[in-house]
Amino acid sequence: MQGTDTARNPLRSSAPQWAKESGRKVSVTLGRLTASRRLLPSFLVIGGQRCGTTALHRALIAHPVVAGPVLHKGINYFDLGYHHGPAWYRGHFQLRATARRRAAAAQLPLAGGASATPEPQAMESSGYYLYHPLALPRIRHDLPDVRLIVMLRDPVERAYSAYKHAVARGFETEPTFEGALELEESRLAGEEERLRTDPRYVSHSHRHHAYLTRGRYAEQLRRLYDGFDPGQVLVVASEDFSTRPEPVFAGILDFLGLPAWRPASFERYNARPGRPLPESLRRRLDDHFAPYDEELGQLLGQPPVWRRPPVSA
Numbered sequence: 001m002q003g004t005d006t007a008r009n010p011l012r013s014s015a016p017q018w019a020k021e022s023g024r025k026v027s028v029t030l031g032r033l034t035a036s037r038r039l040l041p042s043f044l045v046i047g048g049q050r051c052g053t054t055a056l057h058r059a060l061i062a063h064p065v066v067a068g069p070v071l072h073k074g075i076n077y078f079d080l081g082y083h084h085g086p087a088w089y090r091g092h093f094q095l096r097a098t099a100r101r102r103a104a105a106a107q108l109p110l111a112g113g114a115s116a117t118p119e120p121q122a123m124e125s126s127g128y129y130l131y132h133p134l135a136l137p138r139i140r141h142d143l144p145d146v147r148l149i150v151m152l153r154d155p156v157e158r159a160y161s162a163y164k165h166a167v168a169r170g171f172e173t174e175p176t177f178e179g180a181l182e183l184e185e186s187r188l189a190g191e192e193e194r195l196r197t198d199p200r201y202v203s204h205s206h207r208h209h210a211y212l213t214r215g216r217y218a219e220q221l222r223r224l225y226d227g228f229d230p231g232q233v234l235v236v237a238s239e240d241f242s243t244r245p246e247p248v249f250a251g252i253l254d255f256l257g258l259p260a261w262r263p264a265s266f267e268r269y270n271a272r273p274g275r276p277l278p279e280s281l282r283r284r285l286d287d288h289f290a291p292y293d294e295e296l297g298q299l300l301g302q303p304p305v306w307r308r309p310p311v312s313a
Contacts, residue, residue, distance in 0.1 A: 027071055031091025039067055039093045039122035043147040043256055044139065046224075047130030049214055050161040051153040052238035055268055057125040059249060062263045064106030067099040067122045074126035078135040078142075083200055086142065093122045108259040118259055128207060130220050133196050140227045147256060148228060153238035154306035155215025155292070156277070156285040162211055164274045171208040178281060184212055212288065217304075218295035225299075237305040242268070 031038065045053050045060075054073065061068035069075055069092045077089040099120035108118060129135040130150060139146060153161075163180055166172035174180040187205040194201050214220075224233060234255045241248045245266035253260060297303040 024071060028088070028091060031070065031093075032087050033091075034095065035087040035090040037095055037097070038090050039096050039099055039120065040090055041093070041123050041143060041146060042121040043123050043149065044129065044143075045123065045125035045149045045151070046135075046139075047127045047150060048152055048158065048217070048220075049127035049131070050158050050165060051127070051151040052241055052268075053125050053127050053151050055266065056149070056151060056236070056241065056252075057123075059245075059263050059266060060123060060252075063253070063258060063261050064108060065103045065118050065120050065258055065261075067094040067102070067120050069093055069124050073124070074128075075124050076126055076128065078138045079126065079128045079132035080202055082134070082138055092124075094120075096120075108261060121256065121258065130224065131210065131214055132206075133192050134199065136224055136227050146232065148224070148233050149252065149255075150221070150224070150233065150235045151238050151241070152217050152235060152296075152304065154304075155212075155217065155289045156282055157306075158215050159211040159285065160274075160277050162214070166208050171204070177211075177277070180209065181211060184209060188213060212285075215289055216292045218292055218299055221296070221299050235300060239305045241266075 045057055047053065057068070057073050060066050071092065075081065075089060075092045077084070077092075081088070099122070100117070103120045104117045126135075129139065139148075159181075160177060163172060163177045172180060174183060187209045191203040191206040195203055195206060221235070234252065236248060236252065246262060249262060249266070250260065293304055293307050297307065302308075
């Protein structure tokens, strides 16, 4: 069964909610029963939230050798659903035989011109894996050799985009972005510790209201590098993927060991319209993130894209 997103299955997107729920239950039950015949991810897109992960996910699952989850872009196993167990997780992915047939039909050459069919690779994407305090240790335990892709974006733009997204989805009731920023500290107080001590606890505010905290990328990357070899991690700037998609995507395929290929086009997804961010607030947020961006630059070995001076024509 091929499919991950409604863009690939218009019948699913138009189906009534009860039918979607019934189909989801059947798929999960069948997946669990056939878990040993299904793929496990060899790479994950782990965040950050509102940093272009959907666009990258869509481009990657279009690759003939890449198999995404059957139902959704993200399974949220390592953050929200870990108590379901490994068979439940594996049951969300494609049958190995199905993925192999798709890869063989594409007839993509391997590196060096070899003619053998490349082995399919499974993946999923979750914008919460990078930020949830238990996700990375769980990934390391269950998938120690997995490759991890992190997408980062100007944290000011990311924060405002996250707010607009939360409002549109009904996750945010505060009518102004500034008001939501003022509430953030109190909303998140004690939530990370509770997540650490109660593995089944789900924090609405930790997931949806961390506008500033999620943009402190250096803290999250340090936690990532503490658990994984840097060679397993690729950091991609959302701005680079937006402006130079072909070479950036080619570099991602090379990192993953996938045959060279490109989609017909690179699209943007989930953009949220809204009023421009007031310039005074933008400057204040830019100052807030400056020391965190400096730490990030030290980790990356160069300033992040949004802190580099513009290139003269």
